[in-house]
Amino acid sequence: MKIERAAVIGAGVMGAGIAAHFANAGIPCVLLDIPAKDGADRSAIAKGAVAKMLKTDPAPFMHPKNARLITPGNLEDDLALLGDVDWIVEAIVENPAIKADLYKRIDPVRKAGSVVSSNTSTIPLAVLTEGQGEGFRKDFLITHFFNPPRYMRLLEIVGGPETRADAMAAVADVCDRRLGKGVVHCKDTPGFIANRIGVFWIQSAVNAAVDLGLTVEEADAVGGRPMGIPKTGVFGLMDLVGLDLMPHIAKSMSATLPANDAYRGQMREHPVITKMIAEGYTGRKGKGGFYRINKAGGGKVKESVDLQTGDYAPSEKARLDSVSSAGRDLRKLCEHPDKGGRFARRVLAQTLAYAASLVPEIADSIVAVDEGMRLGYNWKQGPFELIDRLGTDWFAELCRSEGIPVPALVETAAGRPFYRVEGGKLQHLTTAGVYDTVVRPDGVLLLSDIKRAAGKPVWKNGSASLWDIGDGVLCVEFTSKMNAVDADIMAAYEKAMRLIGDGQGKTGGDWKALVIHNEADNFSVGANLGLALFALNIGLWPQIEEMVEGGQRTYRALKYAPFPVVAAPSGMALGGGCEILLHSDHVQAHAETYVGLVEVGVGLIPAWGGCTEMLARHQANPKAPRGPMPGIAKAFEIISTATVAKSAAEAKELLYFRATDGITMNRDRLLADAKAKALELAETYTPPEKATAYVLPGPGARAAMDLAVEGFALQGKVTPHDKVVCAALAEVLSGGEEADVSKPVGEDHVLRLEREAFMGLVRTGGTIDRIEHMLTTGKPLRN
Numbered sequence: 001m002k003i004e005r006a007a008v009i010g011a012g013v014m015g016a017g018i019a020a021h022f023a024n025a026g027i028p029c030v031l032l033d034i035p036a037k038d039g040a041d042r043s044a045i046a047k048g049a050v051a052k053m054l055k056t057d058p059a060p061f062m063h064p065k066n067a068r069l070i071t072p073g074n075l076e077d078d079l080a081l082l083g084d085v086d087w088i089v090e091a092i093v094e095n096p097a098i099k100a101d102l103y104k105r106i107d108p109v110r111k112a113g114s115v116v117s118s119n120t121s122t123i124p125l126a127v128l129t130e131g132q133g134e135g136f137r138k139d140f141l142i143t144h145f146f147n148p149p150r151y152m153r154l155l156e157i158v159g160g161p162e163t164r165a166d167a168m169a170a171v172a173d174v175c176d177r178r179l180g181k182g183v184v185h186c187k188d189t190p191g192f193i194a195n196r197i198g199v200f201w202i203q204s205a206v207n208a209a210v211d212l213g214l215t216v217e218e219a220d221a222v223g224g225r226p227m228g229i230p231k232t233g234v235f236g237l238m239d240l241v242g243l244d245l246m247p248h249i250a251k252s253m254s255a256t257l258p259a260n261d262a263y264r265g266q267m268r269e270h271p272v273i274t275k276m277i278a279e280g281y282t283g284r285k286g287k288g289g290f291y292r293i294n295k296a297g298g299g300k301v302k303e304s305v306d307l308q309t310g311d312y313a314p315s316e317k318a319r320l321d322s323v324s325s326a327g328r329d330l331r332k333l334c335e336h337p338d339k340g341g342r343f344a345r346r347v348l349a350q351t352l353a354y355a356a357s358l359v360p361e362i363a364d365s366i367v368a369v370d371e372g373m374r375l376g377y378n379w380k381q382g383p384f385e386l387i388d389r390l391g392t393d394w395f396a397e398l399c400r401s402e403g404i405p406v407p408a409l410v411e412t413a414a415g416r417p418f419y420r421v422e423g424g425k426l427q428h429l430t431t432a433g434v435y436d437t438v439v440r441p442d443g444v445l446l447l448s449d450i451k452r453a454a455g456k457p458v459w460k461n462g463s464a465s466l467w468d469i470g471d472g473v474l475c476v477e478f479t480s481k482m483n484a485v486d487a488d489i490m491a492a493y494e495k496a497m498r499l500i501g502d503g504q505g506k507t508g509g510d511w512k513a514l515v516i517h518n519e520a521d522n523f524s525v526g527a528n529l530g531l532a533l534f535a536l537n538i539g540l541w542p543q544i545e546e547m548v549e550g551g552q553r554t555y556r557a558l559k560y561a562p563f564p565v566v567a568a569p570s571g572m573a574l575g576g577g578c579e580i581l582l583h584s585d586h587v588q589a590h591a592e593t594y595v596g597l598v599e600v601g602v603g604l605i606p607a608w609g610g611c612t613e614m615l616a617r618h619q620a621n622p623k624a625p626r627g628p629m630p631g632i633a634k635a636f637e638i639i640s641t642a643t644v645a646k647s648a649a650e651a652k653e654l655l656y657f658r659a660t661d662g663i664t665m666n667r668d669r670l671l672a673d674a675k676a677k678a679l680e681l682a683e684t685y686t687p688p689e690k691a692t693a694y695v696l697p698g699p700g701a702r703a704a705m706d707l708a709v710e711g712f713a714l715q716g717k718v719t720p721h722d723k724v725v726c727a728a729l730a731e732v733l734s735g736g737e738e739a740d741v742s743k744p745v746g747e748d749h750v751l752r753l754e755r756e757a758f759m760g761l762v763r764t765g766g767t768i769d770r771i772e773h774m775l776t777t778g779k780p781l782r783n
Contacts, residue, residue, distance in 0.1 A: 001113060001166055003086040003174040007032065009075070009102065011049035014119060015091030017149040020053055020060035023069035024150060024591070024649075025178040025665060030081045035074040046072030060150050062591060062647035075105070082110045087171065089143060091119040094252070096127050103128075107136050115167045117143040121195050122252040125160045125188045137162045143171060144192060145181075146376050147241075151592070153667070154375035155181035156192045176441065180591060180665030182375040189362050190256040193369055194376030196362055197383065199249050201351040203266040205234040208346045209307060210270060212339050216290045216304045221318035222340045223347060226326060226333050228380030239289035243273060244282045262354050272310040281305075291315060330389045334398065348386070349402040352395065355383035356407035360431050366409075366418055367428050367438055384418040384428075392416065424453035445469070445672035447477060447519050458499070464492030466499070472512040472682070473675050474500060483520055484528040485576040487547070490554045503563030503682065513678035513685075514561075516580060517568035517671055523593070526575025529602060533771050536762055544762060548755050551576070551608040556751075559583040559609075560688065564681035568674035569593045570667050574644070578656060579606060582613035585681060585688075587661040588674040589648040595656045596644030601780040603721060603767030605729045606639060607758035612750040614639060615733055616691050617655040628695040628741060629704070632733050636705050639733075640726050693744045696735025705730035721766035721783045728757040 004027065008019040011033035022029040036044035050070055053060040061067055073081055082088060088110060090102060099118065110116065116136065118128055121144045129137045141159045146152035155175045159168045175181040186192040191199060209219040220233025232240060250267055257263055276282075276289065283289035292312060294301045304315040322340035326333035334345045355369060363369050370382020387395050392413040396406045412433045420427050420435060426449065427435040440446065450469055451457075457465040463480035476492050478485075501508015535544050558565050558580070567581045570590035578595050581587050589595075597606045597614065605611060618624065619631030637643070638654055645651035648663045662677060664670045709726045712718040718726070732753040735745060761767045766783050773781035 001086070001115075001170045003027070003115070003170055005029070005085045005087075007082055007085040007088045008091055009033070009088065009106070010091035010093075010119075011046040011072070012091065014145070014147055014149070015089070016046075016049035016053055017060050017147065018089055018091060018119065018145055019050075019070050020066070021145075021149040021179060023066040024062045025180075026069070027174075027178065028069045028071070030071045030073060030078070030085060032073050032075050032078055032081070035076050042077055043072050043074045046074065058148065058151065059646065060148060062150065063649035063653070066649075075102075079106065079109045082106055082114075085111065085114060087115045087117070087174070089117055089119060094120060094122055096123055096130075099123070099128060100131060103132055103136060103140075107133065113139065115139055115141065115171055117141050117171065119143060119145055121156070121192055122190070122249075122256065124190075124256065125158055129160060129162075134162070138164050139167055141168060141171065142188075143175070144186075146194070152376065153180065153182045154194055154372060155179070155183050156186045156194065156372065156376075157183055158186050158188050158192065160188065176666055177443075177669070178665055180667070182371060182666075182668070184368050184372045184375070185363070186368070186372075187362055187364075190253055193362050193372035195249070196253075196358065197351070197355045197369070197373060198377045199246075199253060200263050200266060200354050201347070201377075202234055202238065202246070203250070203263070203268070204350045205343075205347050206238075206270065206273075207266060207268055208343050209234075212343050212346070213308070214339055214343055215316070215318065216307065217315060218318040218320055218340060219343060221320060221323050222333070222343050226323060226328070227330065227344070227348070228386070230378045235290040239283040239291055242283045242285055243289050244277050244286075246273075247277070262350075262357070266350070270307075272305065272307055275310055276305065330386070331391065331394060334390070345398060346402060348390070349395075349398050349404055352383050352387050353399050353404045353407050353410075356387070356409045357405075359409055365428060365430065365436075388417045388419055392418070421452050424455065425449075426452060440668075443672055444668045445675065446668065447475065447517060447671055450475075459492075459495055461488045461491060463488035466492060466496055468511075469515065469671070469675055471675070471679060472510055473515055473678050474511045474513070475515045475517055475671075477518045478520070478524055479518075480528070483518060483522060483524040483577065484526065484530075485524055485551075485580075486528040486531055487550075490550060493554050493558060497557060497561055500561075500563050503561075503685065511563075512682045513563055514558075514565045515568055515671070515674045515678050516565065516584065517674060520571070522571035522577075523569035523573040524575075524577025524580070525572055526577055526598065527608075529771050529775055532762075533768070533775060536768055536771070541759070541763075545755065545759055548607050548758050551579075552751050552755070555579060555583040555609050559585075560690065562685075562687055564678055564685050566674045566678040566681070568664075568670050569595070570670060574598050575606070575610075576608055579608045579610040579613070581656065582617075583609060585685075586677055587657050588670065588677050589651065589657060589661065589663055590667045590670050591648050591663050591665045592667075593648045593651065594644055594646055595648075595651045595654075596642060597639050598642040598644065600640060600642050600722070600725050600729070601770070602774050603725055603764065603770035604761050605725065605732060605754065605757050607754040609747075609751060609754070611635070611639065611729070611732050611754050612747050614655065615694065615750060616747070617658075619695065621655065628697055629701060632696070632701055633705070636708075636726075636729060636733050640709075640729055691747045694735070694747065694750060695741055695744050696733075696739040696750075697741050698735050698739030699737060701734035701739075702727075702730045705734065719782050721764075721770070724764060724766060725761060728761055732757050 006022045007030035008015045009032050019029045019031040031046045033045040035042040144156040146154045172183045216235040224231045224233035280287045294303050302315045303312040320340035322336035322338045366384040373379045373382045393415045399406045418429045426438045459466040465477045467475045469475045500511040503512045564585045566586045567584040568588045572594045597610045614635045618635045624630045651657040664673045770781045
């Protein structure tokens with residue numbers, strides 16, 4: 001079966017978010033809720049949910065226009081709409097009786113063979129289907145989305161003994177390929193995988209912090225990045241999701257968990273937290289939580305709560321020797337004698353032992369458990385990967401020292417790792433004590449798997465590697481810190497061009513196309529500012545100018561290379577990282593790619609061809625008004641305000657991406673899609689012709705842009721150095737003093753202006769101050 005249309009019943013935060021994500025995937029969706037009691041519009045609740053999402057930040061929609069794919073309605077007047085959909089998601093209150101009544105109402109009107117699923121994570125499937133007809137039971141399953149549905153990749157799927165195999169397969173496929181989810185098959189147990197372990201971890205960490213006398217900052221410093229967990233740590237995470245949610249989850253878990261489950265031993269009420277919830281300190285959605293912003297006296301002071309007294313005081317950065325001395329060595333962290341080390345030992349021993357004890361109860365393999373925690377709670381590594389970091393024998397001893405029974409699966413490992421690489425393939429330990437190969441879904445191609453199989457790259461230096469990804473396609477991978485672009489990355493591009501040659505095998509090697517891709521959190525955050533500042537401070541002006549001109553030369557060579565170049569970004573692609581996308585033949589982007597030319601934030605302008613490419617795209621935009629000025633004005637607006645597209649769809653609208661560029665919803669499928677496109681282009685590839693028709697008005701256009709900046713300055717929206725940077729940008733986009741609309745110029749002219757403007761700005765104190773401030777604080781300076 002195929003799923004082309006969907007419906008969501010329940011227009012609360014979760015249900016509306018699921019509907020929005022269906023729309024993001026291009027799937028028309030009906031959104032129903034109860035009729036509004038007040039007013040003439042009985043569908044006001046569902047309509048209001050859509051309207052609210054259009055104003056929400058972070059945005060549930062990847063582009064506002066996606067809202068048009070949602071049809072709002074109500075459960076009394078519009079049930080007939082369910083007769084046209086292939087999948088109905090129920091996301092109403094967690095009450096079995098209310099859900100059962102709803103199922104009885106929708107079953108007669110739904111399309112024959114359509115799938116019905118519940119978004120529950122607390123009610124067993126057997127309870128949900130009790131009293132329902134045989135046909136309904138065959139079409140029913142659980143699909144547990146994580147909040148917010150657009151951003152959280154995990155989708156837990158649970159089938160019952162009667163659920164049709166083709167229904168499970170159809171839902172799993174559409175969630176994977178079109179919704180971009182990491183689909184994890186779970187067993188019908190309380191909390192499934194991620195919440196079963198995640199709730200235990202949170203409760204364990206709270207208990208340990210209180211017992212050992214840690215501040216919330218200290219607990220988050222230990223239980224965050226050192227463990228490969230988001231920097232929010234535990235208390236920051238609870239503020240994010242809401243403190244008041246925890247008692248509800250505890251109540252639900254206690255009602256369904258086995259009597260001997262270890263979670264019951266962790267359940268404790270902490271008076272300080274109970275008091276906070278009662279007083280409205282429920283986290284970010286309330287007056288604050290474990291952290292709050294005190295605005296008394298007109299200031300903004302970050303405060304944190306004392307876990308012993310409940311009093312707030314200015315937040316202080318954690319200073320624990322265990323954290324500073326251990327670095328990324330997890331075992332060293334746990335072995336440290338201070339309270340941070342004791343906290344790490346207790347939380348890891350309890351949480352990882354609990355996770356290990358649940359296989360095969362909650363899932364058949366450790367791979368599913370690790371995937372669930374990575375995608376559902378954003379852990380860098382899952383529980384079994386963390387045990388491998390500690391060593392299975394060492395972890396067994398840790399459990400014994402903490403008075404925790406060693407899990408059977410850890411005993412089965414008997415000192416062996418849970419994961420190993422054999423014959424270039426990743427393998428995992430099974431409950432039978434033997435290793436099986438980790439199998440990827442069809443169509444998934446991961447660079448990490450290619451690297452394991454190859455053993456070593458085709459070529460590498462300190463900031464980049466070249467990998468043969470098969471079928472005559474070479475891949476450039478960035479490996480610098482934050483994937484910041486430096487001379488080594490430029491050298492990698494140049495090496496790749498020499499290796500590929502003409503792409504026909506006559507010169508160079510047997511490769512015929514290039515893909516630019518990496519699996520880091522961010523594609524590239526831009527140029528290496530640290531190196532640039534060093535050069536500025538010692539006055540290496542010729543070297544800086546060569547860096548700019550060399551970058552232009554390299555990007556231009558890639559643009560006009562005799563073979564196709566496909567960029568496959570995910571995460572942030574900013575500054576110089578954005579500029580390489582602008583010079584690629586095709587961009588195959590992950591849907592959650594954040595793209596922008598943000599150089600003005602550090603007092604510079606894009607000078608590796610960013611201005612040149614954006615100018616060309618906006619002047620050629622068929623949707624823009626005729627004449628040279630509208631395109632120039634739009635490029636100026638986007639670059640001068642450092643506008644960042646917050647999705648690949650938005651990037652198309654801003655012309656960072658072309659209309660023909662591709663979007664991949666599932667990040668795991670990005671490299672395969674990019675490789676396929678590169679091979680398609682290689683079949684009949686012809687390099688683009690050099691642009692020679694920039695129509696630039698010169699001083700008149702610059703005057704118009706300067707006037708616009710002055711207007712914003714009068715409103716207090718532009719700082720003194722903003723005016724300096726914008727003037728330099730206006731000079732580039734207008735074409736300079738010698739430009740004339742009657743004499744079109746080539747891209748070399750605009751590139752020269754880019755270089756001159758850049759070199760002028762790096763000599764200003766305002767720009768140097770901005771670069772230093774960005775490197776020190778990570779935030780732009782408004783000087």
